[in-house]
Amino acid sequence: MNKTVNQKAWFLILPVLVLVGFSAVVPLMTVVNYSVQDTFGNNVFFPAGLDWFRTNLQSDRMWDSLQRQLIFSAIILLIQIPLGILIALNMPKRGFWASLCLVLMSLPLLIPWNVVGTIWQIFGRADIGLLGYTLSEMGIDYNYTQDWVDAWITLVVMDVWHWTSLVALLAYAGLQSIPDAYYQAAKIDQASRWKVFRYIELPKMQGVLMIAILLRFMDSFMIYTEPFVVTGGGPGSSTNFLSIDLVNMALNQMDLGPAASYSIMYYLVILLISYVFYTIMVNLDKRDGV
Amino acid sequence: MAKITLSNLAHSYFPNPSGDEDYALKELNHDWVDGEAYALLGASGCGKSTLLNIISGLLVPSRGRILFDDKDVTEAPTAERNIAQVFQFPVVYDTMTVRDNLAFPLRNRGADATYVQQRVQEIARMIGMEEQLNRKARGLTADAKQKISLGRGMVREDVNALLFDEPLTVIDPHMKWELRTQLKALHHEFGHTMIYVTHDQTEALTFADKVVVMYDGRVVQMGTPQELFEQPEHTFVGYFIGSPGMNVLDASVDGTTAIVAGRNVPLGKPYAALTGKVELGVRPEFVQLTSDEGGIPAKIRRVEDVGRHKIVRLDISGQSVDAIIAEADPVPSGSTFVSFDQAGINIYAEDWRVDPIRESAA
Numbered sequence A: 001m002n003k004t005v006n007q008k009a010w011f012l013i014l015p016v017l018v019l020v021g022f023s024a025v026v027p028l029m030t031v032v033n034y035s036v037q038d039t040f041g042n043n044v045f046f047p048a049g050l051d052w053f054r055t056n057l058q059s060d061r062m063w064d065s066l067q068r069q070l071i072f073s074a075i076i077l078l079i080q081i082p083l084g085i086l087i088a089l090n091m092p093k094r095g096f097w098a099s100l101c102l103v104l105m106s107l108p109l110l111i112p113w114n115v116v117g118t119i120w121q122i123f124g125r126a127d128i129g130l131l132g133y134t135l136s137e138m139g140i141d142y143n144y145t146q147d148w149v150d151a152w153i154t155l156v157v158m159d160v161w162h163w164t165s166l167v168a169l170l171a172y173a174g175l176q177s178i179p180d181a182y183y184q185a186a187k188i189d190q191a192s193r194w195k196v197f198r199y200i201e202l203p204k205m206q207g208v209l210m211i212a213i214l215l216r217f218m219d220s221f222m223i224y225t226e227p228f229v230v231t232g233g234g235p236g237s238s239t240n241f242l243s244i245d246l247v248n249m250a251l252n253q254m255d256l257g258p259a260a261s262y263s264i265m266y267y268l269v270i271l272l273i274s275y276v277f278y279t280i281m282v283n284l285d286k287r288d289g290v
Numbered sequence B: 001m002a003k004i005t006l007s008n009l010a011h012s013y014f015p016n017p018s019g020d021e022d023y024a025l026k027e028l029n030h031d032w033v034d035g036e037a038y039a040l041l042g043a044s045g046c047g048k049s050t051l052l053n054i055i056s057g058l059l060v061p062s063r064g065r066i067l068f069d070d071k072d073v074t075e076a077p078t079a080e081r082n083i084a085q086v087f088q089f090p091v092v093y094d095t096m097t098v099r100d101n102l103a104f105p106l107r108n109r110g111a112d113a114t115y116v117q118q119r120v121q122e123i124a125r126m127i128g129m130e131e132q133l134n135r136k137a138r139g140l141t142a143d144a145k146q147k148i149s150l151g152r153g154m155v156r157e158d159v160n161a162l163l164f165d166e167p168l169t170v171i172d173p174h175m176k177w178e179l180r181t182q183l184k185a186l187h188h189e190f191g192h193t194m195i196y197v198t199h200d201q202t203e204a205l206t207f208a209d210k211v212v213v214m215y216d217g218r219v220v221q222m223g224t225p226q227e228l229f230e231q232p233e234h235t236f237v238g239y240f241i242g243s244p245g246m247n248v249l250d251a252s253v254d255g256t257t258a259i260v261a262g263r264n265v266p267l268g269k270p271y272a273a274l275t276g277k278v279e280l281g282v283r284p285e286f287v288q289l290t291s292d293e294g295g296i297p298a299k300i301r302r303v304e305d306v307g308r309h310k311i312v313r314l315d316i317s318g319q320s321v322d323a324i325i326a327e328a329d330p331v332p333s334g335s336t337f338v339s340f341d342q343a344g345i346n347i348y349a350e351d352w353r354v355d356p357i358r359e360s361a362a
Helices: A007-035 A051-058 A060-090 A096-110 A113-123 A130-137 A148-176 A180-188 A193-221 A225-230 A242-252 A256-286 B048-056 B098-108 B113-127 B142-154 B173-190 B201-207 B225-230 B235-240
Strands: A037-039 A045-047 B004-012 B023-032 B037-041 B063-068 B083-086 B161-165 B194-198 B210-215 B218-223 B247-250 B252-254 B257-260 B263-266 B278-282 B287-290 B296-305 B309-316 B319-326 B335-340 B345-349 B352-354
Touching (some): A051 A256, A060 A256, A113 A130, A180 B083, B037 B048, B083 B142, B098 B113, B210 B235, B287 B319
Parallel strands (some): B083 B161
Antiparallel strands (some): B210 B218
């Protein structure tokens, strides 16, 4: 086939390049720019090399936040994925109750993050919150503003409340796609309930579960609004996750250089983890053949 | 292996069935003799699969009982019945190897590992998949998957019955023939009770000792292929079996003669007086073309040469009639006369076959 060569065709993608440049590349480069410069004010900058990266990597502050963040995401995944599957398995398959369940399950997903934060912030207060009041009346010492364990429990329960539905809905969609014949064949083959789950339901849910894990990991890893509203990172810095820490550094302390290098490393970590997930997913698909 | 008895069995998918038409399966009394191979034949949607699922316990019937060797299993779950069933579309466990798939029903019953190993090998040879035993079942072609499903159905030797629900739909024709032969061989070897659901008459007639024909939720006839051919109990059996099917003509019957299209047709045997819808059924094999003007006048519409014989499509006063004639026979053009071979004539009242009055009784 004869291809016409016309270099002017490059102009056709110019509008896209301009848009992407304006909305993504230039802002990102600004951050990169800040991360390698220092200033003493008056908008005068001088190169700082990789100093900010070095400072961040040597300080405990970022490592502590990263550690908290990883623990938080791990807890979230360990609770939400099995719980979501369990809920999906027990939801009615069809009819009125199935529709009702779907609607009720979707409700938490529709609530904006800071509203969820506010709901739980009030819900957990011992003086006016239903949960906090009930717990303290029951003689349980619960105070998420003072006790870091209580703060963590509150945040985890809140996230489970907010997002388990997503996992359940995805798993439910995967389960719905399994033809009845599979369950019938399993009965004929006298498979136990566990084997039906292990060899029929789990393999058929594999695809959607990978997506669920990926989505829940990324979301929990970037969580900001809800802990910011509920605990503000406290008590102390016990719930100071990466995003909260980063915003503190950039906006409250106006440490633009360190914050810029911080956010670049944050971004690279996310990129790395996404890559790992992607590779796992691709390899799972390849496992098919011989 | 067991005798399976259906007693007053009926099933409806509606919670509160009112009339007869609400029943997918109308009242049925039937014994499946231990060790026989049956074919369950009928058009789509006539209740074949419903019946099969009731026998295997996937469905609980609305009414009636099922007995295995006189033990009531109506409420028993599938696992307790120890039945093997193969479905129309392949079901394989994707994440398992072919070997594990075949071994699955045996392992679930806690069979001994060396026995499982040996049995799986045998079945793999039977379905021609020895080479692929260690491959994952995922990504195999549809007919390979269906062969695995068949293999899983056959792997247990102690099953009470083997049920097949149109299992060869997705298999290509050459392999179909081979697998059906394998199933027959298996039946001869082990003597399992087999019920094979199909809507393909060739499949039914070549597979089974006894063919059960279903129509509109009812068993209309059970018999050997020969009985179905010679004495269809219901007009549906007449035209569902045979290629082309039986000719059914409006008629009135008076003693030993029938009147079709205003002409007398001798029946050779006396019938009691019949009322309602009376029809004469005759298979194309028993219809002859004749130049004798005593026959029924007919117009030839079309002649199909199918190789071994010719099918002549005729028109007798607005009703179509098929005749099969020898390859070498000349076909007159335009109008002709037909006569029916007495041995091949059956009389139907309201679609059900009427027995002639026995000579001795007369």
